[in-house]
Amino acid sequence: MAVSQNMRVLIVDDEKTVRRFLKATLISHGYTVSEAVNGAEGLEYSVSAHPDVIILDLGLPDKDGIEVARQIRQRSQTPIIILSVRDDESDKIAALDAGADDYLTKPFNAGEMLARIRAVMRRLLPQRERSVCTVGKLSVDITRHSVEVKGRAVHLTPTEYDVLKLLVLNAGNVLTHGRILKEIWNKTDDFEEVMHLLRVTVSNLRNKIEPDPNRPIYVLTEPGIGYRLCDDQ
Amino acid sequence: MFSKVKTMKNKMAPYLVSIALVALTTFLGAFVRKTLEPANLVIFYLLIVVIIAVRWGKGPAIMASLLSVLAFDFFLVTPYLTFAVSDVQYMFTFTGLLIVGLVVSALASKTRQQAIEAAGREEQTAMLYRLSKDLAATDSLETVLDTIRMNVSQIFDCSAALFLQVEHTVTPSSVDSGFPINEHEKAIAAWTYENGKPAGWGTDTLPAAKAYYFPLKTSQGPLGVVGICFKESKKGIEPREEHLLSALASQTAVAIQRAKLAEVSRQMELVRQTEKLQAALLNSISHDLRTPLVSITGVLSGLLQDLSPLDSATRKELLETAYEESVHLNQLVGNLLDMTRIEAGTLKVRLSPCELRDVLGASLQVLKDKVEQRDIRIDIPSDLPEIPMDFTLMMRVLMNLVDNAVKYSASDTLIEITAKVLNDHMEIKIKDEGFGIPSQDLEHIFDKFYRALKPRQITGTGLGLSICRGIVEAHGGRILAENNLDKGATFTVSLPLARKED
Numbered sequence: 011m012a013v014s015q016n017m018r019v020l021i022v023d024d025e026k027t028v029r030r031f032l033k034a035t036l037i038s039h040g041y042t043v044s045e046a047v048n049g050a051e052g053l054e055y056s057v058s059a060h061p062d063v064i065i066l067d068l069g070l071p072d073k074d075g076i077e078v079a080r081q082i083r084q085r086s087q088t089p090i091i092i093l094s095v096r097d098d099e100s101d102k103i104a105a106l107d108a109g110a111d112d113y114l115t116k117p118f119n120a121g122e123m124l125a126r127i128r129a130v131m132r133r134l135l136p137q138r139e140r141s142v143c144t145v146g147k148l149s150v151d152i153t154r155h156s157v158e159v160k161g162r163a164v165h166l167t168p169t170e171y172d173v174l175k176l177l178v179l180n181a182g183n184v185l186t187h188g189r190i191l192k193e194i195w196n197k198t199d200d201f202e203e204v205m206h207l208l209r210v211t212v213s214n215l216r217n218k219i220e221p222d223p224n225r226p227i228y229v230l231t232e233p234g235i236g237y238r239l240c241d242d243q
Numbered sequence: 244m245f246s247k248v249k250t251m252k253n254k255m256a257p258y259l260v261s262i263a264l265v266a267l268t269t270f271l272g273a274f275v276r277k278t279l280e281p282a283n284l285v286i287f288y289l290l291i292v293v294i295i296a297v298r299w300g301k302g303p304a305i306m307a308s309l310l311s312v313l314a315f316d317f318f319l320v321t322p323y324l325t326f327a328v329s330d331v332q333y334m335f336t337f338t339g340l341l342i343v344g345l346v347v348s349a350l351a352s353k354t355r356q357q358a359i360e361a362a363g364r365e366e367q368t369a370m371l372y373r374l375s376k377d378l379a380a381t382d383s384l385e386t387v388l389d390t391i392r393m394n395v396s397q398i399f400d401c402s403a404a405l406f407l408q409v410e411h412t413v414t415p416s417s418v419d420s421g422f423p424i425n426e427h428e429k430a431i432a433a434w435t436y437e438n439g440k441p442a443g444w445g446t447d448t449l450p451a452a453k454a455y456y457f458p459l460k461t462s463q464g465p466l467g468v469v470g471i472c473f474k475e476s477k478k479g480i481e482p483r484e485e486h487l488l489s490a491l492a493s494q495t496a497v498a499i500q501r502a503k504l505a506e507v508s509r510q511m512e513l514v515r516q517t518e519k520l521q522a523a524l525l526n527s528i529s530h531d532l533r534t535p536l537v538s539i540t541g542v543l544s545g546l547l548q549d550l551s552p553l554d555s556a557t558r559k560e561l562l563e564t565a566y567e568e569s570v571h572l573n574q575l576v577g578n579l580l581d582m583t584r585i586e587a588g589t590l591k592v593r594l595s596p597c598e599l600r601d602v603l604g605a606s607l608q609v610l611k612d613k614v615e616q617r618d619i620r621i622d623i624p625s626d627l628p629e630i631p632m633d634f635t636l637m638m639r640v641l642m643n644l645v646d647n648a649v650k651y652s653a654s655d656t657l658i659e660i661t662a663k664v665l666n667d668h669m670e671i672k673i674k675d676e677g678f679g680i681p682s683q684d685l686e687h688i689f690d691k692f693y694r695a696l697k698p699r700q701i702t703g704t705g706l707g708l709s710i711c712r713g714i715v716e717a718h719g720g721r722i723l724a725e726n727n728l729d730k731g732a733t734f735t736v737s738l739p740l741a742r743k744e745d
Contacts, residue, residue: 099635117573119566202595209598209629217625224600224621231605233635 020061022052049073083109089130099234129182177239257299296351308344388417404470535568585713594631652677
């Protein structure tokens, strides 16, 4: 658990039981925890408590969680993981667009939460330390521009490679459709038009790297939100 | 129609025709007065008096009798062209002609009157019959009211309105477009309702009103009021119109009463059904929500009290059970929420082009723990087109169907998922080799809270399939269940390839 040593996590949630569960889990995994019970406190502690990661509930009593995420992001690059309930895809996307790094849907299990925290922390590492990614039988080396499955080189088109590279650099983190379209196709509006291209690219990518493209284990779909490269095989 | 206004011209016509007929008889008589004994001509006068009496009634007939006597005397009895009479015998003929003429007119006109009344009664009966026939074909209070209103306006050639009792007064319930509905008219309708007597136009009560109001009563008391706004030219209400109206009113009152009772019983039935459904829901919830809670509470309290020293393997096993049950509980709550949304009509379907393969992959990813050990064969053509779907909702459908296939089949059997395009829709089939669906349950399987097999060890709320149906139908598609020829069941979801233009 080297990664979590002396890492500070700020929990912003008005539910006492949720804070208690998060706190206990995080402390037992070596994190230092501070708590905020509403948006105003969250904004304040996001500066004063110097957190390394912020866990932010979207349903806060005093402020809109999306707005809190936006304000935190204006001041710092501290990774933000939002907590949201089911069927709130549009809220999740809004929060991710506002600068949040990932999300967890309540109820979630502790393992999932710890994985998310590790993934968002990794984003802060310099790119060269993230340039080689091995998930199960898939291995992607960004400096050498190579992709291997079960040790055999796989040929990808430039777009497929770009999408995979973006996923690898953010391994474990969710990437919204909007973000991928912006980074790969340089599109900021008219998403509908290029969404088809993205779906086709991901589909082709899966055909080349997934053991069973019908049941992907590497490039996972986040329903209604985007894609995520699974990093814990 | 009764309201047809008899103009002066209409009233005068029979008299003029009578005069003409007498003149014609006299004219013809003038030709034969030499050859025929004048007394014989009397018979012709009597004939036309009878004809006139039957055709036009008493007035013209009496006039014709008098004219006949005068014309006979003046033109046909010597000396001609004077009322003087040479033969006194003719005085007897005149008197006879006059008396017979008058008696015949009276009798004939009475017969005519009776015929008219009979015809009127027949017309009235026909109208009432038509109304009752129309009413028999209605099923709701609303259509009953509209039928009555349309019949009334047709029978009386007027614009009509029906006012129905609401609490202690009446409110307009079915109104012709031409009916002058305003506060004043409503007040008169209310007066009619309260006093049980006709009021408004053509009556002594509030005659300044635009319309005539007649109460609708049943043996149980007043029900409402019918308002009739006649054409402007109408002078007043004839007794037989009032008579007809009263017959009509009692018939309509009964029909309204009946419709009201039917409405009440329908609502009672609805309440009863709702209560039954709620009871089923409560039963289902209390059982299915409590079952996972039993193990969660049990495990946690056991660990908390640390009553029996557990070895770590048992401890882990117990915790795993509790965790699985809490996941299950979350799923149940999710299903209940989905169902509530579908029922409340707040389920939003956001259609965007999706790859079925992707939706299925994501669904299986969620069900990972359940399907890992199962042999699931997927046959989806790589060139299957994208179709408009709500990704997360369609995931819910596939998850429910796959989860069912897993639950209702033995763990060593195969589950097949196939998809193909047929004409303008895509057909997705999920086939298992499980227990199948009892044939009597096939048509109910998508109903709420219906569970075909209810083995204790298989948990479920009986909501999954009705949620599936709700979602698939919201996509403009259909879902079907059938048993396979050999064993197990197949669920087929068919979805339109293109978004329906609406």
